[in-house]
Amino acid sequence: MRNPHAGRPIPPEVTDQEIAAALEDLSVPALLMACVHLVETEDQRRAILDGPLRPQGLFLNEYQGYMSPEDQSAARAFALEVITAWRERGCPEPEPLPTSLLHEMMAWLACDVVGDEYVPMVLEELALDGADSRAPAPMAGASAYPVVVIGCGMSGLLAAIRLQEAGFPFVVVEKNAGPGGTWLENRYPGARVDVGSHFYSYSFEPADHWTEFFSRQPELQAYFERVADERGIREHVRFGVEATAATYDDEQGTWTVTLDDGTDLVGRAVVCAVGQLNRPFVPDVPGEFAGPAFHTARWPDDVDLTGKDVVMVGAGATGFQVAPAIADQVRSLTVLQRTAQWMFPNPGYHDAVGPGVGWAIRHLPFYGRWFRFLTLWPGTDTGLAAAKVDPAWEPQQQSVSEVNEMVRLMFTEWITSQITVDGDADPDLVAKVVPPYPPTAKRTLQDNGSWLRTLTRDNVELVRAGVSRLEADAVVDSDGVRHPADIVVWATGFRANDFLVPMTVTGRGGLDLHEHWGARPRGHLGITVPGFPSFFMLYGPATNLASGGSIILASECEVAYVLGCLRMLVEAGGGSIEPTVAAYDDYYERTQAEVKTMVWSSPYIGHGYYQDASGEVHGLNPWRLVDYWAWTRDPDPADFEVR
Numbered sequence: 001m002r003n004p005h006a007g008r009p010i011p012p013e014v015t016d017q018e019i020a021a022a023l024e025d026l027s028v029p030a031l032l033m034a035c036v037h038l039v040e041t042e043d044q045r046r047a048i049l050d051g052p053l054r055p056q057g058l059f060l061n062e063y064q065g066y067m068s069p070e071d072q073s074a075a076r077a078f079a080l081e082v083i084t085a086w087r088e089r090g091c092p093e094p095e096p097l098p099t100s101l102l103h104e105m106m107a108w109l110a111c112d113v114v115g116d117e118y119v120p121m122v123l124e125e126l127a128l129d130g131a132d133s134r135a136p137a138p139m140a141g142a143s144a145y146p147v148v149v150i151g152c153g154m155s156g157l158l159a160a161i162r163l164q165e166a167g168f169p170f171v172v173v174e175k176n177a178g179p180g181g182t183w184l185e186n187r188y189p190g191a192r193v194d195v196g197s198h199f200y201s202y203s204f205e206p207a208d209h210w211t212e213f214f215s216r217q218p219e220l221q222a223y224f225e226r227v228a229d230e231r232g233i234r235e236h237v238r239f240g241v242e243a244t245a246a247t248y249d250d251e252q253g254t255w256t257v258t259l260d261d262g263t264d265l266v267g268r269a270v271v272c273a274v275g276q277l278n279r280p281f282v283p284d285v286p287g288e289f290a291g292p293a294f295h296t297a298r299w300p301d302d303v304d305l306t307g308k309d310v311v312m313v314g315a316g317a318t319g320f321q322v323a324p325a326i327a328d329q330v331r332s333l334t335v336l337q338r339t340a341q342w343m344f345p346n347p348g349y350h351d352a353v354g355p356g357v358g359w360a361i362r363h364l365p366f367y368g369r370w371f372r373f374l375t376l377w378p379g380t381d382t383g384l385a386a387a388k389v390d391p392a393w394e395p396q397q398q399s400v401s402e403v404n405e406m407v408r409l410m411f412t413e414w415i416t417s418q419i420t421v422d423g424d425a426d427p428d429l430v431a432k433v434v435p436p437y438p439p440t441a442k443r444t445l446q447d448n449g450s451w452l453r454t455l456t457r458d459n460v461e462l463v464r465a466g467v468s469r470l471e472a473d474a475v476v477d478s479d480g481v482r483h484p485a486d487i488v489v490w491a492t493g494f495r496a497n498d499f500l501v502p503m504t505v506t507g508r509g510g511l512d513l514h515e516h517w518g519a520r521p522r523g524h525l526g527i528t529v530p531g532f533p534s535f536f537m538l539y540g541p542a543t544n545l546a547s548g549g550s551i552i553l554a555s556e557c558e559v560a561y562v563l564g565c566l567r568m569l570v571e572a573g574g575g576s577i578e579p580t581v582a583a584y585d586d587y588y589e590r591t592q593a594e595v596k597t598m599v600w601s602s603p604y605i606g607h608g609y610y611q612d613a614s615g616e617v618h619g620l621n622p623w624r625l626v627d628y629w630a631w632t633r634d635p636d637p638a639d640f641e642v643r
C-alpha cells in the first residue's frame with residue numbers, strides 16, 4: 001500500500017501551469033524539502049541541501065523562512081522542474097530517506113541545530129514512513145475490559161479512536177449534542193484557534209482541507225464531527241447526557257459512571273476527558289441586569305447585536321477575538337479589561353489557505369509533513385527559555401530574565417508600532433495597552449493588529465477596570481463609572497483550577513478525589529492518581545501548555561500512555577492498575593518545584609487563571625515537550641501496581 005504521505009499521483013490532465021499556480025500558495029522551504037524526496041540521486045539531494053536557495057531564519061508562523069522574493073521564485077521554478085520530471089517518471093513513491101538525512105532536513109528548515117533527542121519525537125509526529133506508530137496494536141484480552149470515556153471533545157474522541165484500535169469495548173458519554181467539546185461550545189463571534197491548524201490537528205489525519213491557517217470555530221467543529229464519523233466513533237457516544245459521578249466498586253473492580261438521565265454505565269476503566277477550560281466563570285457581582293447577559297461559551301444563536309450598546313467584561317484570549325468580530329455591528333462596545341494582555345506578532349493570523357496547499361498535501365510527497373514541521377517546530381520548547389525565571393535578574397516586575405526581557409522589548413515594539421502615528425505614540429495609550437507584567441506570564445495572544453485597530457474605532461472604548469456591580473441597564477466598573485448597556489457579555493474565562501468539577505469521583509475505599517486533592521489537583525504525569533484504579537485523566541492537572549506546542553500533541557502523548565497502562569493491565573490479566581504513591585508524589589513535587597521557577601508563578605502578574613487563589617500553579621506543564629513525550633511513550637512498570 002502506498003504511503004499516505006507520499007502523494008497521490010498527479011493526474012495527467014493537470015498542466016504545468018496549474019502546478020506552477022499551486023506552488024505560489026506554498027511554503028517554499030517545505031516545498032524544497034519535498035523536492036529532496038522527489039529527486040533521484042544523492043548529488044541532487046546535496047545540491048538542494050547545500051545550495052543557496054534556503055531559509056534565512058525561523059519564526060513562529062512565518063512560512064517562507066525570510067527568503068527573498070527572488071529566491072522564492074527561483075526555488076519554485078526549480079521545484080516545478082523536479083515535480084514535472086517526477087510526473088514523467090509516473091509519480092513513483094519516493095524511496096525512504098535515512099534518518100540522518102531526515103535529521104539534516106529538520107535542521108535545514110529550522111535554520112538551527114535540532115537536538116538528537118528530538119528526532120524520534122519529530123519522526124513519530126510526522127510519520128514520514130506512513131505508519132501511525134502511536135496507534136496501539138490490537139490487544140488480545142482487551143474485550144474483557146470495557147471502558148467508559150467521559151467527554152467527546154478533542155481528547156475524548158482521540159481516546160475513543162485508540163481504544164477502538166486496541167479492541168476495547170467502550171462507551172463515550174458527552175453532555176453536549178455533538179462531538180468537539182470546546183469547539184462546539186465556544187461559538188462566539190471571532191472564535192478561532194491560535195495554534196496553526198496544520199499542527200492543531202491529529203497527527204494521523206489528513207490536513208489538506210483547512211481553509212485558513214488558524215481555523216475558525218465552525219471549521220474546527222466540522223473537523224471533529226467528520227473524524228468522529230469517519231472513525232466510526234459516533235455510534236459509541238451517548239450525546240446529551242452528563243456524567244455526574246464515577247464510583248469505584250472495590251469488590252467488583254468496576255467503575256459505575258452515573259449519568260444525569262438517571263442511568264449508569266459500568267466499566268473496568270474510566271478515561272475522564274472533560275477538559276480544563278470547560279466550566280464558565282462569571283464573577284459574582286451584586287445587582288441585576290435586566291437585558292440579555294451571557295458568557296462567551298454560551299453565546300446565544302439568536303442574539304442580535306445590531307445597533308446595541310454592548311458591555312463586555314473581560315478580555316483575555318476570548319474577548320480579544322470577540323471585540324474585533326462585533327465592533328462593526330454594535331452601536332457601542334465598552335470593554336472592561338482589568339489587565340492588558342501581551343500579544344505575539346502574527347500578521348497572517350486571519351489568512352486564508354490558498355488552494356495550492358491542499359493540492360500539494362494530496363499530491364506532493366511529504367509536503368504536508370514538512371509543513372507540519374514548520375508549524376510545530378518554532379513552538380516546541382523554544383518558549384520555555386523565555387518563561388524561565390533567572391533569580392539574579394533585577395527587577396522582576398516587568399521581565400524575569402535576559403531572554404524574557406528581549407521578548408518584552410519585541411512585543412512592546414510590536415504593540416507600540418501599531419499605535420504610532422507620524423513617529424509618535426501617545427504615552428497614555430502606551431501605558432494603557434503595554435502590559436506591566438512579564439511577557440508569557442499569561443496566555444500570549446496571536447495578534448495581527450485587529451485588536452488595537454478595533455480599540456481606535458469611535459464606537460469602541462477600552463476601560464482599564466474590573467466590574468463592581470450591575471444595574472438594570474448598566475455595568476458599573478471598579479472605578480465606579482457607569483456604562484449603559486443593552487447587552488452584557490461575560491468574557492471572563494473558566495474555572496480552570498477546579499478540575500473535574502462538578503463531578504464526584506470516588507475511588508478505592510470511598511476516597512473522594514476532590515477531598516484527596518484539596519486545593520492541589522495532581523496526577524502522575526497529570527494522568528493517574530493512586531487510590532483511583534484504572535482511572536485516567538486527559539488534559540488533567542499540570543498538562544496545559546503555556547509555552548508553545550499543541551494540546552493535541554499533548555493529548556496524543558497522554559492517550560498513548562493510557563493505552564500503555566491498559567496494555568500492562570490486560571497482559572497481566574489484572575483487575576486494575578494504579579500508580580504508586582511514590583511515583584505520584586515524586587512527579588508532583590518535581591513538577592511544583594519546576595513550575596515555581598517559571599514566569600507563570602511570578603507574583604507580579606496580578607490576575608490570571610494560571611495561578612489559583614493562593615498564587616499556586618496547578619494546571620500547567622512546565623516540562624519540555626520532548627521530555628513529556630519520552631515519559632509518556634511507555635509507562636514505566638515500576639511506577640504502577642497491577643492488582
Ligand code: NAP
Pocket residue numbers: 192193194195277283313314315316317318319321337338339443465466467491492493494607608609
Ligand atoms: P481568560 O484568559 O481567563 O480571560 C478572562 C478575562 O476576564 C481577563 O481579561 C480577566 O482579567 C477577566 N476577568 C476575570 N475575572 C474577572 C473579574 N472578576 N472581574 C473583571 N474581569 C475579570 O479567559 P479566556 O479569554 O476565555 O481564555 C481562557 C483560555 O482559553 C485561554 O488562555 C486559551 O487557553 C483558551 N482560548 C483559546 C483561544 C484560541 O485558541 N484562540 C481562544 C479563546 C480561549 P485579568 O486578565 O485581569 O485576570
